[in-house]
Amino acid sequence: xxxxxxxxxxxxxxKKTRMRSHSRPTxxxxxxxYLDVFISSASSCLTSGSMSAVMITRKVRKWxxxxxxxxxxxxxRVMMARQKGVFYLTMFLIxxxxxxxxxxxxxxxxxxxxxxxPVFAIILFLFxxxxxxxxxxxxxxxxxxxxxxxxxxxxxxxxxxxNVPAGQRPPPRIRNVQINNQIVKLKYCYTCKIFRPxxxxxxxxxxxxxxxxxxxxxWVGNCVGKRNYRYFYLFTLTxxxxxIYIFAFDIVHVVMxxxxxxxxxxxxxxxPGTYPLNVLVCFFTLWSVVGLTGFHTxxxxxxxxxxxxxxxxxxNNACFNHFIESIIAYGVDPNRPRCRTFQVLPRSxxxxxxxxxxxxxxxxxxxxLGWSNFxxxxxxxxxxxxxxxxxxxxxxxxxxxxxxxxxxxxRSHLYM
Amino acid sequence: RCSAPRTEATTCRPPFHNLQELRHSxxxxxxxxxxxxxxxxxxxxxxxxFPSELESRIERTLFEDTVKTLNNFYAEAEKIGGQSYLxxxxxxxxxxxxxxxxxxxxxxxxxxxxxxxxxxNEKIYAPRGLLITDPIERGMRVIEISIYEDRGSxxxxxxxxxxxxxxxx
Numbered sequence: 001x002x003x004x005x006x007x008x009x010x011x012x013x014x015k016k017t018r019m020r021s022h023s024r025p026t027x028x029x030x031x032x033x034y035l036d037v038f039i040s041s042a043s044s045c046l047t048s049g050s051m052s053a054v055m056i057t058r059k060v061r062k063w064x065x066x067x068x069x070x071x072x073x074x075x076x077r078v079m080m081a082r083q084k085g086v087f088y089l090t091m092f093l094i095x096x097x098x099x100x101x102x103x104x105x106x107x108x109x110x111x112x113x114x115x116x117x118p119v120f121a122i123i124l125f126l127f128x129x130x131x132x133x134x135x136x137x138x139x140x141x142x143x144x145x146x147x148x149x150x151x152x153x154x155x156x157x158x159x160x161x162x163n164v165p166a167g168q169r170p171p172p173r174i175r176n177v178q179i180n181n182q183i184v185k186l187k188y189c190y191t192c193k194i195f196r197p198x199x200x201x202x203x204x205x206x207x208x209x210x211x212x213x214x215x216x217x218x219w220v221g222n223c224v225g226k227r228n229y230r231y232f233y234l235f236t237l238t239x240x241x242x243x244i245y246i247f248a249f250d251i252v253h254v255v256m257x258x259x260x261x262x263x264x265x266x267x268x269x270x271x272p273g274t275y276p277l278n279v280l281v282c283f284f285t286l287w288s289v290v291g292l293t294g295f296h297t298x299x300x301x302x303x304x305x306x307x308x309x310x311x312x313x314x315x316n317n318a319c320f321n322h323f324i325e326s327i328i329a330y331g332v333d334p335n336r337p338r339c340r341t342f343q344v345l346p347r348s349x350x351x352x353x354x355x356x357x358x359x360x361x362x363x364x365x366x367x368x369l370g371w372s373n374f375x376x377x378x379x380x381x382x383x384x385x386x387x388x389x390x391x392x393x394x395x396x397x398x399x400x401x402x403x404x405x406x407x408x409x410x411r412s413h414l415y416m
Numbered sequence: 417r418c419s420a421p422r423t424e425a426t427t428c429r430p431p432f433h434n435l436q437e438l439r440h441s442x443x444x445x446x447x448x449x450x451x452x453x454x455x456x457x458x459x460x461x462x463x464x465x466f467p468s469e470l471e472s473r474i475e476r477t478l479f480e481d482t483v484k485t486l487n488n489f490y491a492e493a494e495k496i497g498g499q500s501y502l503x504x505x506x507x508x509x510x511x512x513x514x515x516x517x518x519x520x521x522x523x524x525x526x527x528x529x530x531x532x533x534x535x536x537n538e539k540i541y542a543p544r545g546l547l548i549t550d551p552i553e554r555g556m557r558v559i560e561i562s563i564y565e566d567r568g569s570x571x572x573x574x575x576x577x578x579x580x581x582x583x584x585x
Contacts, residue, residue: 130511143555149447150558179454197557198458211555234508 067145068208078137080221081206087136087221094132094239097281098125101246105253112256117249124242131235132220140225141211143192143200151193158188201307215306224306233300236293243289247282442545442564450483450559460490462551462559469563474544482536482548483559486529493525526552 063076071080080087098121106118146154158173173188175195186195189202192209196202201213203223212226224232299309446469453463464483466476500521507514533550541548541561549560 127511130513134512143557144553150449150554150560153447153449177454180457184454194557197452198454231512 066142068142069206070142070208079139080136081216081223083205083218084221086218090132090219093281093285094125094128097246097278098242100278101249105249108256109249109253113252121242121245121249124238124245128235128238128242131231131238135217135224135228135231135235136221138222138228138231140213140223141227142206142223142225143194143197143209143211145191145209146193154188154193154195199305199308212305213307233293233296236289236296239285240290240293243282243285246278247286250278250282442566444562445565446563448561448563450561452557459494460556461487467561470546470561473546473563474541478540482540485532486551486559489525489529489532493522493529 061076063072063079066072069082071082071084072078073080101121102118106121109117173195175186175188176183177186177198178184179198184198186198188195189209191202191207194209196209197211199212200209202209203213203216205216206223208223210223210225212229214224214229214232216223217232220232220235222228296306299306302309448467448469450462450467453461462483464480464487466479470479503521529552530550533548537548545564545566547562547564549562551557551559554560
């Protein structure tokens with residue numbers, strides 16, 4: 001078998017030089033693949049001569065394996081959505097407005113009114129930033145996706161419960177549970193392959209099911225769900241207070257300088273940058289943020305999430321435990337997907353091996369496995385491990401990317 | 417050729433003495449999922465209904481004890497009382513920075529739960545070829561119990577070609 005591989009490889013190498021002269025992908029091209037390999041143990045199927053690979057053990061943090069469109073920083077401590085542009089805008093607006101306030105108005109107010117004013121402003125500002133960062137960086141309550149066994153178990157349960165006659169569309173997957181003597185329908189999430197717990201929802205931007213999903217906030221760059229709702233609410237609340245504070249003291253500042261009519265122009269000359277920016281920003285922020293705070297206070301009193309309010313789906317809030325308990329009392333579970341714990345990748349992550357599709361690997365030019373049939377087109381840079389069966393004995397994780405475009409059908413080796 | 421009638425308890429099953437041995441010598445046959453019990457609201461509680469797959473594996477009382485203890489732990493963790501209000505207000509006032517120094521009550525109870533599950537696995541479940549996965553690993557949706565068969569024995573339920581490892585501690 002190894003000899004066959006070597007010969008095939010030699011043959012393919014010849015084909016490769018031929019292909020280069022044509023400079024377009026034809027049936028039978030050969031590619032160099034970039035392999036990102038983690039090996040945990042050798043297998044007895046590999047003959048000793050063929051294996052010159054290095055045995056590497058590596059534990060992988062769970063966040064590295066989390067499916068879904070989140071970005072992680074600081075080794076899993078920071079979890080955000082992918083689009084962060086508006087979040088940077090929020091930061092810029094808050095920091096910019098506050099620094100203008102501190103630079104231009106605080107000196108005057110501290111001297112003429114009281115030094116407590118800038119102190120309190122600084123405290124408020126730090127609080128706002130802490131809450132903003134906490135909301136943006138923390139996990140909103142992402143539900144981990146079902147592992148294959150659980151997904152199969154649910155599929156079997158669904159199949160057992162109802163047989164759909166051929167040609168008809170299967171009914172939507174719903175599970176009825178009784179919560180406090182009310183029937184609540186749990187929907188099935190096709191992406192995460194779970195029945196969503198009550199009040200959970202799937203965020204399409206982050207591609208995760210989030211428990212007690214409120215909404216996806218672009219200003220904060222993250223979903224707002226069970227685990228970071230309290231930070232979000234405190235953020236809007238303290239930001240409202242900060243905005244009102246700055247706005248009020250802007251006005252006080254103007255009034256104190258001169259009488260109202262002249263003073264605006266005068267102070268404009270003296271502190272050029274402050275007024276247009278500060279006042280404008282504060283004005284718009286006031287209406288939007290204070291409004292938002294009021295809206296969320298209303299929702300909390302009704303024990304509803306924004307999602308539920310918008311979709312008007314829940315008339316049966318009474319059966320759910322109240323929000324307030326989990327906002328005031330820190331009773332909510334921490335790190336559910338346990339992003340920063342280690343996980344040794346289970347072998348079931350690999351697609352199953354069939355005889356038709358086997359990927360060949362070469363380490364240090366030694367073949368260790370079989371060879372492959374490609375049956376798909378792939379763009380350059382695309383990961384081709386999906387849909388491939390990998391006969392990788394003891395290799396836990398492989399990501400194979402296509403360097404050049406592939407056309408099929410072809411048989412080729414992968415080698416490094 | 418056994419002349420004595422074989423009861424459920426005496427089916428040929430190799431004794432697994434510890435978790436390590438279980439992992440190395442056994443192969444995963446099946447997994448059972450204990451669902452959440454929502455009858456009393458959305459607090460965390462699991463159903464104590466005994467699944468049929470475990471009929472031959474473990475005594476009903478032991479299983480129910482485990483689930484009831486877990487439910488009690490979760491109820492204790494989520495209890496809203498004086499201490500949790502105080503903790504929440506203190507945290508709020510310090511912009512939640514206080515949690516850099518101390519652990520929340522919930523985290524403390526979660527650690528207790530993890531220890532309890534580990535101890536149950538070692539003492540009760542692993543000797544019977546079972547393994548409980550901490551529900552927090554599954555998003556508090558299910559308690560996953562993995563059923564193992566010895567690789568040497570040919571049991572009809574273990575012939576699956578999908579080999580997967582449970583992430584139980």
